[in-house]
Amino acid sequence: MEGTQARHEALGLDEGDLLRMYRLMLLARRVDERSWILNRQGKAAFVISCQGQEAAQVGAAMHLRPGYDYVYPYYRDHGIVLTLGMTARDELLALLAREEDPNSGGRQMPGHFSSRELNIVTASAPIAVQFPQAVGSALAFKMRGEDGVVLACGGEASTSEGDWHEAMNFAGVHGLPVVFLIQNNHYAISVPEPLQVAGSIARRAEGYGFPGVEVDGNDVLAVYEAAGEAFARARKGEGPTLIEAKTYRLTAHSSDDDDRRYREREEVEQWRLKDPIPRFERYLMENGVLDEAARDRIDAEVREEVREASEYAENAPVADPDSVLEGVYAEGV
Amino acid sequence: MAVRTLLQAIHDALAEEMRSDERVMVLGEDVGRAGGVFRVTEGLQEEFGPYRVLDTPLAESLIVGSAIGLSVNGMRPVAEIQFADFIPPAFDQIVSEAARFHYRSKGAWSVPLTIRVPYGAVHGGALYHSQSNEAYFCQVPGLKVVAPTFPADAKGMLKSAIRDPNPVLFYEHKRTYRLLKQEVPEEEYTLPLGRAKVHRRGQDITVCSYGLMLQYVLEAAERLSGEHGVQTEVVEPLTLYPLDRETILESARKTGKFLVVVEANITGSVAAEIAATVAQEAFEWLDAPVMRLGTPDVPAAAFARPLMDRLIPDRARVEEAMLELARY
Numbered sequence: 018m019e020g021t022q023a024r025h026e027a028l029g030l031d032e033g034d035l036l037r038m039y040r041l042m043l044l045a046r047r048v049d050e051r052s053w054i055l056n057r058q059g060k061a062a063f064v065i066s067c068q069g070q071e072a073a074q075v076g077a078a079m080h081l082r083p084g085y086d087y088v089y090p091y092y093r094d095h096g097i098v099l100t101l102g103m104t105a106r107d108e109l110l111a112l113l114a115r116e117e118d119p120n121s122g123g124r125q126m127p128g129h130f131s132s133r134e135l136n137i138v139t140a141s142a143p144i145a146v147q148f149p150q151a152v153g154s155a156l157a158f159k160m161r162g163e164d165g166v167v168l169a170c171g172g173e174a175s176t177s178e179g180d181w182h183e184a185m186n187f188a189g190v191h192g193l194p195v196v197f198l199i200q201n202n203h204y205a206i207s208v209p210e211p212l213q214v215a216g217s218i219a220r221r222a223e224g225y226g227f228p229g230v231e232v233d234g235n236d237v238l239a240v241y242e243a244a245g246e247a248f249a250r251a252r253k254g255e256g257p258t259l260i261e262a263k264t265y266r267l268t269a270h271s272s273d274d275d276d277r278r279y280r281e282r283e284e285v286e287q288w289r290l291k292d293p294i295p296r297f298e299r300y301l302m303e304n305g306v307l308d309e310a311a312r313d314r315i316d317a318e319v320r321e322e323v324r325e326a327s328e329y330a331e332n333a334p335v336a337d338p339d340s341v342l343e344g345v346y347a348e349g350v
Numbered sequence: 351m352a353v354r355t356l357l358q359a360i361h362d363a364l365a366e367e368m369r370s371d372e373r374v375m376v377l378g379e380d381v382g383r384a385g386g387v388f389r390v391t392e393g394l395q396e397e398f399g400p401y402r403v404l405d406t407p408l409a410e411s412l413i414v415g416s417a418i419g420l421s422v423n424g425m426r427p428v429a430e431i432q433f434a435d436f437i438p439p440a441f442d443q444i445v446s447e448a449a450r451f452h453y454r455s456k457g458a459w460s461v462p463l464t465i466r467v468p469y470g471a472v473h474g475g476a477l478y479h480s481q482s483n484e485a486y487f488c489q490v491p492g493l494k495v496v497a498p499t500f501p502a503d504a505k506g507m508l509k510s511a512i513r514d515p516n517p518v519l520f521y522e523h524k525r526t527y528r529l530l531k532q533e534v535p536e537e538e539y540t541l542p543l544g545r546a547k548v549h550r551r552g553q554d555i556t557v558c559s560y561g562l563m564l565q566y567v568l569e570a571a572e573r574l575s576g577e578h579g580v581q582t583e584v585v586e587p588l589t590l591y592p593l594d595r596e597t598i599l600e601s602a603r604k605t606g607k608f609l610v611v612v613e614a615n616i617t618g619s620v621a622a623e624i625a626a627t628v629a630q631e632a633f634e635w636l637d638a639p640v641m642r643l644g645t646p647d648v649p650a651a652a653f654a655r656p657l658m659d660r661l662i663p664d665r666a667r668v669e670e671a672m673l674e675l676a677r678y
Binding site for chain 2: 120125139151158
């Protein structure tokens with residue numbers, strides 16, 4: 018490598034940035050793993066997982082300005098909300114449906130993110146409804162002449178919905194500052210990509226008149242690069258970009274799903290070899306950013322953070338049952 | 351005071367709100383250059399430009415969905431669904447999204463969004479420009495559904511809807527756009543959502559109605575008074591959801607005879623909820639069964655004029671129902 022520029026240097030990332038990305042990916046993984054343990058212990062009713070998709074999420078979310086840009090995550094985007102500033106504690110409070118859950122105070126399932134402070138717009142369960150909303154928020158930025166960007170996320174199956182088409186079309190018509198991040202993990206619960214997606218998702222963007230790129234979603238630097246170009250275009254008023262990040266869901270769809278009914282174990286094991294976290298770790302070690310001692314220290318810190326968060330969340334109260342009746346309508350003007 | 355039609359009053363409310371608040375905008379199909387298929391938004395794009403009066407692609411889910419996204423990023427959108435018949439593609443965005451943002455985020459997000467919905471049967475409208483489907487939305491917590499009949503109420507309530515921090519569906523009976531005229535105050539005013547109105551006092555029967563049917567009820571009430579000596583109290587809900595139950599119940603308890611008239615298909619209509627409320631809460635005051643009149647459970651409304659006329663309640667059927675109640 019001597020004499021040549023490392024990939025991250027070409028992207029303007031210093032060691033601090035790289036270690037931050039690594040730590041966030043690891044934090045998302047460890048929070049996720051802890052969630053499954055709490056589920057198996059009978060403490061968490063439901064888990065929806067991000068494992069395997071951390072690179073796609075963290076790589077893109079690094080470009081967001083928290084509280085300024087708008088974000089419409091989908092239910093696996095633990096890596097995105099952690100990058101924006103949510104904490105392990107926030108995540109586990111949501112998992113256990115506690116009053117302090119910042120998304121909904123225990124009203125929604127885990128993974129239905131919301132934060133007014135971070136401009137994470139409240140999410141629901143029907144697929145792809147966030148895309149028309151996202152382009153509306155992007156239009157507001159454009160109308161006011163602001164350089165805010167909207168990040169709109171979904172899985173590959175969300176592109177089967179009409180709402181995705183309506184939003185892509187509208188984004189193209191008005192050249193809106195929106196980045197569509199499609200994490201193609203190859204499965205919609207059990208339905209595999211060949212039964213879900215005709216042709217290429219990325220190439221569909223051309224039909225709407227804006228760029229679409231396909232990127233290795235398990236390579237955090239590749240995602241960072243593609244998203245960087247997309248965000249820069251949007252901020253300069255050059256319009257939307259579609260990013261299709263090819264990745265893989267390493268767990269079952271959720272804690273209520275058994276993926277052995279529809280996925281061969283060999284396939285899952287093959288993808289485990291491409292796990293984005295060890296892969297980034299190897300890159301960092303090869304480039305002298307990380308050694309084994311530093312890796313072990315970071316992992317220990319992350320594990321302690323998650324342990325503390327879990328303990329906190331387990332001891333946190335649920336909301337007053339009577340509060341279920343409150344807050345149907347907003348007050349005032 | 352100036353005489354304005356319902357259509358003009360709605361136009362005026364939009365223009366005034368857009369002048370006083372630059373966050374207010376209009377979006378929908380044909381609302382810009384054409385000024386709307388009914389001309390409600392005529393002249394607004396010339397005054398406010400192509401973005402604040404935005405001609406959208408023909409995509410109802412996008413119209414409402416993008417309006418939600420605008421509303422959470424600082425705007426006050428007024429989305430137009432060209433005909434109530436075309437609202438089903440936007441159903442998900444209205445009932446699962448706009449209605450629930452506030453509750454599901456425990457108050458962090460709210461959706462200050464108004465959706466204008468021209469409804470009701472007109473000759474020639476046929477099966478897909480005629481429906482009265484307001485009841486779809488009258489069991490959705492988080493939504494407000496309003497349907498004022500007369501120009502002055504419509505103007506004041508539309509301004510309140512635009513300023514309201516919640517999603518409001520604003521149903522406008524398109525047959526009455528130019529039919530109903532009245533003096534409308536020229537000075538600034540708003541009227542609160544959630545309050546019913548008593549149009550006419552009487553002690554013999556109560557009739558609750560809205561839209562074109564309300565106009566028929568008021569005309570029939572005059573005739574019943576003159577020809578039969580029956581004094582009718584007429585109540586307009588104005589807001590269909592959540593209902594102003596107290597005003598309706600007060601009248602029902604006073605007269606003891608209650609009829610609700612709607613243009614919608616009768617089963618599961620707003621009339622059903624109003625009738626159930628009166629039956630449950632005013633039972634001991636009643637001297638007759640609670641009565642309902644509406645369109646039979648048949649798709650509304652056939653294209654051929656005599657077929658539509660056979661289906662939708664007309665002046666004669668409204669008067670007949672009122673007389674039947676009075677004679678009970």
